Amino acid sequence: MRLHREGYKYIIIATVLWIIIGMLTAHYIDIFWLSGLITFVCFLVWFWIIWFFRLPNRIMVHGEEKVIAPADGKVVVIEETYEPEYFKDQRLQVSIFMSPLNVHVNRNPISGVVKYMKYHAGKYLVAWHPKSSTENERTTLVIANDRGELLLRQIAGAMARRICFYVKEGDEVKQNNEFGFIRFGSRVDVFFPVGTKLDVKIGDIVKGGVTILAHLS
Numbered sequence: 001m002r003l004h005r006e007g008y009k010y011i012i013i014a015t016v017l018w019i020i021i022g023m024l025t026a027h028y029i030d031i032f033w034l035s036g037l038i039t040f041v042c043f044l045v046w047f048w049i050i051w052f053f054r055l056p057n058r059i060m061v062h063g064e065e066k067v068i069a070p071a072d073g074k075v076v077v078i079e080e081t082y083e084p085e086y087f088k089d090q091r092l093q094v095s096i097f098m099s100p101l102n103v104h105v106n107r108n109p110i111s112g113v114v115k116y117m118k119y120h121a122g123k124y125l126v127a128w129h130p131k132s133s134t135e136n137e138r139t140t141l142v143i144a145n146d147r148g149e150l151l152l153r154q155i156a157g158a159m160a161r162r163i164c165f166y167v168k169e170g171d172e173v174k175q176n177n178e179f180g181f182i183r184f185g186s187r188v189d190v191f192f193p194v195g196t197k198l199d200v201k202i203g204d205i206v207k208g209g210v211t212i213l214a215h216l217s
Contacts, residue, residue, distance in 0.1 A: 004105060006164055006181045007053025014049045018042045054103060060176040060209040064145075067109045067214045068176060069206040070152055071188040073098040078202050083191050085140055086116050086151055091191040094198065094213060096206060098186055106154060106180040106188060107208045110216070112145030114171045119163070139165050139180065143173060147216040151191040154180055176209040 003011065021042050029035045061068055077095035098104055119139045137156040142149055154163050165180040167173060182188075192198075192214060199212045206213070 001057060002055040003050070004053045004055045004181065006183065007049065010049050010183075011053065014046045018046050048100075052100065052104065055105060056103060058207070058209055061212060062175055063212075064111070065147065065215050065217075066212050067150065067190070067192070067216060068107070069096065069200075069208050069211040069213050070107050070109045070179075070190065071096050071098055071105070071206075071208045072102040073188075073206060075200050075202055075204045075206060076187075077189075078198065078200075080194055083151060085118075086142055087149075087191065090194050091151070092194050092196050092198075094190045094192065094200070096188045096190075098182065098188070103208065104182050104186075105178055105208060106152075106182065107176045108143060108173045108179050109152070109175065109190065109213065110143055110145060110147075110150055111175040112143040112173060114141065114167050114169050114173060115144045115149065116140065116142035116151075117165070117167060117169050119165065137163055139163055141165070141167065141179060148193060151189075152179075153189040153191075154182055155187045155189065156182060 022039060025035045025038050029038070073096040075094060076097045077093060079093055080090055081093045083089065083091040083093075117139070121137055139154045141152045141154075143152070154165065156163050162183045163180065164182070167179045173179065190213065196214050196216070198214045200206060204211075
C-alpha cells in the first residue's frame, strides 16, 4: 500500500499537530487518564488521515467493452434522468457514494479521448441531496472512444472541500488511470446511454479499477 500525493500536506499537518498537542498535554495536564485520552484521540485522527489517503495495490480489470467503476463506494442511485450539461437528453445515471472510509482515487472507466472537461464551483450539500449534482462543487468529464461516450461527474459533499482533477480536453486517457481525487468523501456519477445493461444494482459495493459496471456494445 502507498499513500496518495494529495495527502502529503495533510499527513504532515496532522503529524505536527499531534506532536505539539502531545507536548502541551504532557506539560500542562497531570491527570493520567485525561492526557492518555487526548493522546489516543490525536492518534485516531492521525491514523484516519493516513487511512483516507491510502492507495492500495490492486490487480486492475481491463477490457475495451467493459466500463470499470471509477471509484470505491456504494451504488446509491440507478435511474433514467435528463443530463442537462453535455448530452442534453435522457441518460442512465449510476451514482457511487464514497464514504470517508473509502479510497478516494477516481479512475477512468474506459480508454479514450477527453471530449469535454469543466469545473464548476458550488455549494457543499450532502452528497445524496437531490440538488447536489447541479449545485455542489463538481466537475464534468466526457470520455469518448469507438464504442461511444461516457460522462462522469465528480460531486463534492458536505465534508469534501476540494475536487482534484488531472485531465483536460483533448487528452488521451487509459482505462483505470487516475483522472482525479475528492478529499474527504463525496460521489461520482456515471451517465450511460439509455438501455445499457448494467452489471451492478443499487446497494452493491464497488471497487475502483476492479468492479465492472456495464458492458458497451
